[in-house]
Amino acid sequence: MSESVPVRCPACRREHLFAAPSYPCACGAPVTPPLDRLADPAPVTHRTWDEDWVTVPCDSCGREDQWPHPELGCSCGTTLRIPVRGVRRPLRAEVTPGTGETSPASPGSVPGDRAPAAPRSPVHPDHVPLPSAAPTHRPAFQPVTIRTARDAVTAAALYLRWLGYGDIRRADQRPPSGIGLATRGILAQVDPTVRPASLRDVECLWLTAMAESTGCVYFSLAGYADDARLRADALGVALFVLDLTGTPQPVNSHADKLIAAGA
Numbered sequence: 212m213s214e215s216v217p218v219r220c221p222a223c224r225r226e227h228l229f230a231a232p233s234y235p236c237a238c239g240a241p242v243t244p245p246l247d248r249l250a251d252p253a254p255v256t257h258r259t260w261d262e263d264w265v266t267v268p269c270d271s272c273g274r275e276d277q278w279p280h281p282e283l284g285c286s287c288g289t290t291l292r293i294p295v296r297g298v299r300r301p302l303r304a305e306v307t308p309g310t311g312e313t314s315p316a317s318p319g320s321v322p323g324d325r326a327p328a329a330p331r332s333p334v335h336p337d338h339v340p341l342p343s344a345a346p347t348h349r350p351a352f353q354p355v356t357i358r359t360a361r362d363a364v365t366a367a368a369l370y371l372r373w374l375g376y377g378d379i380r381r382a383d384q385r386p387p388s389g390i391g392l393a394t395r396g397i398l399a400q401v402d403p404t405v406r407p408a409s410l411r412d413v414e415c416l417w418l419t420a421m422a423e424s425t426g427c428v429y430f431s432l433a434g435y436a437d438d439a440r441l442r443a444d445a446l447g448v449a450l451f452v453l454d455l456t457g458t459p460q461p462v463n464s465h466a467d468k469l470i471a472a473g474a
Contacts, residue, residue, distance in 0.1 A: 216246045216293075222254060223287035231281040231293070232388060234360055235405045240271035244278055250294035255282065255385075263381070263390070264361065265295055277361050279403075282385060290385060349373070349473065354457030357432070360403030364390050366457040367401045367430040375474030387415050396474065398423060401453075402431045410438045417446045428469060430459055 215230040233241040244267050264277045281293040352373045355366050368379045371394060382391030382398060389402035389412075398420045402408050408431045420427035428449040429435075435443070435450060440463065443450050449466040451459035461467050 220285040222289040229283050232404050236269040238272040242269045244295040247294040247296045252291035255290040357455050357457050363403040364401050370459045398425050398427045400429050407434045407436045413439045413443045
């Protein structure tokens with residue numbers, strides 16, 4: 212269980228109790244960015260990929276991986292970046308599609324460098340995808356093996372491109388958990404944490420997409436809570452589980468329809 216720390220919003224002075232999310236290291240141990248109680252949170256006024264990730268070592272094996280920087284959304288509308296101890300900024304890199312190899316990233320690109328490891332055992336959804344859902348003119352999807360959480364973001368971005376969506380970027384508004392991606396017509400959420408996506412996660416994604424008059428899709432490493440799946444079916448949210456090969460597996464009929472229709 213991660214440690215909870217009191218956080219005061221500098222904009223409205225509201226107090227919150229915040230606990231950083233945990234991610235799975237390659238050794239199997241949960242790793243949580245160490246929060247700095249002595250430093251003040253900083254409002255997020257603009258975003259860069261470098262600032263959205265920090266490198267933190269695992270206490271069990273010492274492996275260093277990149278993690279999403281802990282953030283808290285205050286009810287006044289301010290997003291706070293929570294300070295962490297003993298971390299450094301990662302080097303930006305991206306994965307070359309189909310190889311898993313990293314190379315320097317260009318400005319504005321979706322990074323795919325190292326981050327927290329994905330769970331060792333892939334999640335197998337009980338939903339069976341529709342056969343031959345992809346149009347015959349679409350080439351075979353070339354996955355990127357998921358070893359880290361940043362790989363999961365890259366895999367989701369590559370999959371959206373495979374579906375026909377271009378100009379994929381980080382979403383303007385960061386979701387309560389995970390990383391947001393946006394492109395014309397679609398808002399995506401990638402959740403690389405060790406817990407199944409919750410009902411609130413699905414509803415927050417849907418509400419944000421509704422406000423932007425766009426569709427939405429959720430990618431999760433750990434699957435979905437039962438009530439989250441039911442709510443997604445009712446709201447029209449496409450759900451995918453990312454297996455360790457980097458291939459998103461459809462969880463509901465909305466995901467099947469997205470595969471069949473594409474962009």
